[in-house]
Amino acid sequence: MKTFKKLALAAGIGALLSTTAMADGLVVGFSQIGSESGWRAAETSVTKQEAEKRGVDLKFADAQQKQENQIKALRGFIAQGVDAILIAPVVATGWDEVLGEAKDAGIPVVLLDRGIDASQDLYLTSVASDQVKEGAVAAQWLVDTVGDKPCTIVELEGTVGSSPAINRKKGFDDTIAAHANFTISRSQTGEFTRSKGKEVMEGFIKAEDGGKNICAVYAHNDDMMVGAIQAMKDAGLKPGTDILTVSIDAVPDIFSAMAAGDANATVELTPNMAGPAFDALEAFLKDGTVPEKFIITESKLYTQADDPAGEAERRKSLGY
Amino acid sequence: MGGISMEPMLQGRGLGKVFGAHQALAGVDIDLFPGEVHALLGENGAGKSTLIKILTGAYQPDSGAVVLEGAEVAFRDPLQAQAAGIGTVYQEVNLVPNLSVAENLYLGHQPMRWGMLNKRAMHDGAREILAGYGLEIDVRAELGSFSVAVQQIVAIARAVKLSGKVLVLDEPTASLDRAEVESLFEVIAKLKARGLAVVFITHFLDQVFAIADRVTVLRNGKLVSTQAISGLSRTDVVRMMLGKDVVFAHSPVTEIGASGPALAEFKGLGRKGSVAPFDLTLHQGEVVGVAGLLGSGRTEMARLMFGVDLADTGSISLGGPLTLRSPRQAVAAGMGFCPEDRKVDGIFGELSVRENIVIALQAKLGWFKALSRDEQDDIAGRFAEALDIRAADHNMPVKLLSGGNQQKVILARWMAIDPKLLILDEPTRGIDVGAHAEIVRTINRLREDGLALLVISSELDEVVAYSSRVVVMRDRAMVAELKGADIAPQVIVQAIAAQEAP
Amino acid sequence: MKLRVQRLITPQTIALVAVLLFNWLLFPGFFSVEWKDGRLFGSLIDVLNRGAPVAILAIGMTMVIATKGVDLSVGAVMAIAGAVAATGVESGLTVWQAVPLALVAGLLCGLWNGVLVAVLDIQPIIATLVIMVAGRGIAQLITQGFIVTFNDPSLIYIGTGSALGLPMPVLIAVALLILTTLIVRRTALGLLVEAVGVNRSAARFAGISAMSLLILVYVFSGFCAAVAGIIVAADIHGADANNAGLWLELDAILAVVIGGTSLLGGRFSIPMAVLGAMIIQAMNTGILVSGFPPQFNLIVKAGIIIAILVLQSPVASRLFKRA
Known part of the structure; x- marks a missing residue:
């Protein structure tokens, strides 16, 4: 119920205020795989920075490489009534049920850096590199x-x-x-x-x-x-x-x-999968703009220069 | 006895079996009649299990024949024997604990209907079969969830169902309590009434007298006698098991009698569930014999004295008070121990004869005081010669030697540490005559050298020949200490067989 | 003299020579060794250098296997030791402090294994599995999940330096091989370890303190693993908690088995185990220079290992004798 009120409130006020102000107060759950590599750790810290920059209240959950932990975290986010969920899925299969629950609760889900084998209407978009x-x-x-x-x-x-x-x-x-x-x-x-x-x-x-x-x-x-x-x-x-x-x-x-x-x-x-994800989420929550199903991050070249x-x-x- | 017909169900005629150089069984005859319970007795190594394995098809005899209902048979394996009517139940139930009772009963012979397992028929059948044994249990439950006694009855039921002529029970009561034994005996009585021939192996004499009709005694692979139990006393049975043809006089030893000063004193040494507290003093230059049946506590006593098992009561004094927490301390105090089971506790099969001889001395010297190769060769050579160890080469693995030579190697190992007290547990079991004599000679020589020896043996004639005292073990307690003229086979046998006061 | 030559002809030496010749066929420059920048340089030296960590593990593993045990934790202990050494020098310790600290970490892991096996009587494969699984977590805790890169020249020297024309890892492995063989054969340790491995019960009856010997071999194995871990970290100028020593416990066990020490314990040979490690590395290096597509790596390796083990089997040796 609370969720619904909050969503309605956000949407209602959102029409009157600027984007930043609208994002202010967004609650987003982030289920991270773990910290098995330096890149993964960087992804976590960039996501936290991006959230802070945009005034998003980020609920972070470390799954320690276990899908069951991720599913638990997602159910927790749904129960808390977050506005959106980011997830870096540890494996490709077994997501249908919990993503269905999120969908029923009206919470958009964005996949980070890895794809899954599930119906595309179970998530809003997926942000990954090519x-x-x-x-x-x-x-x-x-x-x-x-x-x-x-x-x-x-x-x-x-x-x-x-x-x-x-x-x-x-x-x-x-x-x-x-x-x-x-x-x-x-x-x-x-x-x-x-x-x-x-x-x-x-x-x-x-x-x-x-x-x-x-x-x-x-x-x-x-x-x-x-x-x-x-x-x-x-x-x-x-x-x-x-x-x-x-x-x-x-x-x-x-x-x-x-x-x-x-x-x-x-x-x-790029460890910054969260930036494009927040952009898409903000646009979607603001006026229902549906993003592309697969957002490809930039593959930027760095040289000695x-x-x-x-x-x-x-x-x-x-x-x- | 009245139920026994004249025609034997199963016969062994002149059965013999040789393992390597060891004659495990020689010319043994046995008749099993329908409707009789036939006890098979003998000490370890007497040939009981070899005989049983031949009768049930696990071994093929080297000589003689197995005759089933008048026709000669040659079983390739136990399955064939089972199909012909001979079933076996071992002490360790050999069923599948995580299958249901019914599945265990029908394993390999499940009732089928239209190519599918007929579970209902199986469960009904299992219930019916077990009811015949006075057992009403949930046949769908896992076998492992029931007590050993129930499992044993299920195993018997299965063996009878598949075979139905001869049932061999190999030490079935070893892990049962009194009440469970009672119910097992009821089952056996029922089977007997149904006309099965039951072979019952045990080393509990009470049980033999309670259930058996006839008894066959084996010793050293040979048949001693088969007799009806009704005409026998406990003493007769013990005498048959331990050897009654005693001709040795023990006079030469009595003279040395209570010899030198006390060397070691064991006071009130005991361990719960293993052996009751006992007192024993050993003097320099004497041999104390230990007599008793298998399971009487004779080996357990030796293990306490050597620190293999920890005593929970009593004290030891050997050149000062001594607390034993491991054999290592016993060795350090000047003790040596030749264990009963050479293969498991004695020899290092892959290591050479030389290494096997020097190992205890090396362990005593510690990690860093290594015996050089020359020293090792010298020690091994010296003791191999003294004990007449027959090995082509001291660098050959000890496992290639005969049992007698292996035993001599272990003796040599302890002589090398120059011990004060040697404990020998069945030093002459399962070895050839020549080595046997050599070991007895060595025992005497060590005594003359002033060592104290404790020798456990079921060879009464031997014990009588070299002991200056004999202690008798029964029911895990020391029950008698015999001296002088009392050191005679008859007296010892009586002491072993004496019934406990009720 | 004739006898000596014959003693050198074992299935292991034949296998090593065969693998090296095969490498030479695939890559004609395999045997060329040149002197460059004050040290030897060539594929053969690479085999020695890259094989050194597994050879060092195999030295410790041989002793453990001789007692009828096995040490699955060595790969993870390598990661821990590397992490300790790298984090140590990065946080300001000198190499004389960081390296002993890393060695102590290895000794402690070995002590843990030894106590589980000898005192608590847990099966070695289970007991050492604990650190095999948890050890990488510990290493990551130490490195905080990063690859800790360092530039301490003394520490790097352990992995990439050279003396007498040979890479340091080779010299360390050779020193450890000679030292261990001497200690084991000049003291009674070798005999007592074999006795415990052949028959632990009989060893107890003979007055051997099996418990302290077991603890000793696991501690030694932990030490060897720490040495290997320091070398691997020093080689890449960094401690990679995720990958350092990954699966090397299996290579070490394989090296010991190829070296003819039975997993059932007893008779052991450290030099043969080191030879086994060299056979494995000769295969790896051979695959690298051969130009086979990487998809074939494991198949080629498996084929050669099967061939070696079949050559060593009791059946094959009986056939040899008859011939």
């Missing part, structure tokens, strides 16, 4: 930088079979295939980890005549690239100069490497 595009942006930077010179690339893949590994490979390889002067000579999994990235790169260097044949390294995430940079330095090579590097995620350590001249470029997987030292500091404060 992993294929991330690979393509990385490839395009390489194409623009190298030009027409012949270039041999080695690729550090993510965990075999994982969707970011498949998609980031597809985006990159497809774009590169259109340019005849590029060849991908070796491709191996570095399992998204620093130490595997280093080990695989060591192997590549040996296999490619001490690294003299390698023109560029592409890694499916920054952690592997940080390891690969160490491997190149240990072999007496100069990453960033002798060998170009491009990777994905934009974590602080890769900016530190860029600041030191050891890395060239990274494509950001983008104040890497400053970026590194800024990102560390986000909890990466």
Whole structure:
């Protein structure tokens, strides 16, 4: 009942006041997966910052990697009568029932950074990055930088079979295939980890005549690239100069490497999924504007020209 | 007895079985008649379980034949024996505890209807069968939720249902209380009336006299005798089990009698549920024999004395007061112990003869005072020669040696620490004649060297030959201490068999 | 002399040589080693260097398995030790303080395992599962969920430095191998551990203090895991609580088994276990330089491991003898 009153009130007053004022007083529940990676921690802190900036009262629930915790949290939000729910779902299936309950209670739900297998009318929209595009942006930077010179690339893949590994490979390889002067000579999994990235790169260097044949390294995430940079330095090579590097995620350590001249470029997987989500929610609650079903976040490219030292500091404060 | 017909249901004729160099069973005859309860008795290693396994198809005999209702049979496995009418129930119920009672009764023979399990028929049938045993329980409940006694009856019911001619009960009463034993006996009486031949293995003499019609006694793999129980006394049975053909005189030992000064004193040592408090003093240069049947508390007593089990009463003095929390302290105080079960508690099968001999000394010396290879070779060589250990090479794994040689290796292990007191639990069981003599010789030699020895043995002739005193265990208590002229097989047998005052 | 050569021909050495030759066929430069920047450089050195952490784990694991136990926690203990060392130097400790602290963390984890196994008599696979599962959580607690990156040159030297032309991890592994083998064989520890592993009950009857020996081997295994964890963290200049040592307990167990030590306890050989670790790493490095698509990694690995274990099986050795 309370919810209904609050919604009616918000809608009624909303017609008279500015957007900011309307958002003021919104109560949004956020069910986060957990804090398994630095990026996830950054997503949490960015979401909290975005909420504060907009005057949203954010109810935060950490699911510690368990779907049952997320379902519990969602039921709690519904019982509290929040105005909207953000959820980063831990798995893709098993959401129909609880999302149905939210729908019946008239609470819009926005999915963050991961999709689910459920009817699309159970949620308002989903905000996520386009992993294929991330690979393509990385490839395009390489194409623009190298030009027409012949270039041999080695690729550090993510965990075999994982969707970011498949998609980031597809985006990159497809774009590169259109340019005849590029060849991908070796491709191996570095399992998204620093130490595997280093080990695989060591192997590549040996296999490619001490690294003299390698023109560029592409890694499916920054952690592997940080390891690969160490491997190149240990072999007496100069990453960033002798060998170009491009990777994905934009974590602080890769900016530190860029600041030191050891890395060239990274494509950001933005931790700011909440910004577009709040935009869509505010528009929807204000006048019922239905957003697109899939909001794609920007895959922004950062190079040594983008104040890497400053970026590194800024990102560390986000909890990466 | 009147119910016994003239035609035996199941016969074993001249059954023999050899394991490696060990003759486990030799020329044993046994007849089982319909409508009789036949007790099978004998100490550990007497050949009871070998005989049973041959009769129920688990082993194939090396010599002799099994005859069922007049026709010779050769079972490949217990399933075949079961189908032919011979069922077995073991001490540890071998059914499936997380299936229902009815499912256990019908496992492998479920009633079917139109290709589907007919549950109702199964439950009705199970109820009916168990009613015949005076058991009214929910047959749909998990078997494991019932007491061992009920499980045992279910196991019997299943065995009878599948077989129905001969039922072998292998120590069925070991984990039952008195009332449960009573109800089990009622069941056995009913089966007997139905004309089954029941074989009953136990080491409780009371039960033998309560239920059996005839008794067969085995010793060292050979048949001692089969007799009707009505003509026997407890003493007769014990004598058969322990060996009555005693010809040894023990005169040479009596002279040494109460020999040197007291070495070790065990006062009021006891442990609840294991052995009642006992007093025992051991002197230098004497052998104290321990006699008693299996389960009499003889091994438990030795375990308390060596610190394997912790005593909850009493005190020990061995060159000063001694509190034992582990065998390690007993060893440090100068004790050694050759356990009854060599394989489980004695030998390190994968390790070499040399390592097996030096291990206790090395443990006593500690982690960092390692015996060099030369020292090890020297010690192993010395004791292997002294005990005539027959091993091709001291570096071969001890598990490849014969039982007698393994026993000598364990003796050598303790001699290497130069002990004051040695406890030997059945040192001559299951070993060949040559090694047997060597071990008895060693016991005498160690005594002459001034050691105190406590020897547990069911070989009465042996005990009489080397002991200067004999203590008798019965019902987990020390009941007699025999000296001088009393150290005679007849006296010992009487002490073991004496009925407890009601 | 002839005897010595024969003793070197074991299924393990044959397997290692076979894997190395196979790598050479796939990548002709595999055996080339050059001197560069004051140290040796080449794929063979990579095998030694990358195999060092698992070899170190295998040294500790061999002792545990010899007692009929197993230590599943070593991977997580690596993460904990790496986290302690990295967080230590980042919060201002010197490497002389942070590294001993990390080693102590490993010893404590080992002590915990040892007490569960020896005193509380919990099955080793269950007892060590506790830290295997909870350990990464502890490591994350220490790193607060980040990959703690550090630039302390002394700590980094442990992972990437070199002396006598060889990488530090290799030297540490070799030192640990020699030291442990000497200690185990020159004192009575080896014999007593084997006795406990073969027959714990008989060991008790023979006056061996199985309890303190069991605690000792688990503590040692924890120590080895901590050393490996420090090396791995130093190698990548950072402590990655999520991934450091992930699944390496299985590689370590495999190395011990390839080395011929039975999971049933008893006879053990530390040098053979280290050889086993090298066989595993030779496969990994071979796959990297061969250029196979990564989808085949696990299949290739599985195939080779099956072949080695079949070669070692009792049936195969009987066939060999007959031939």
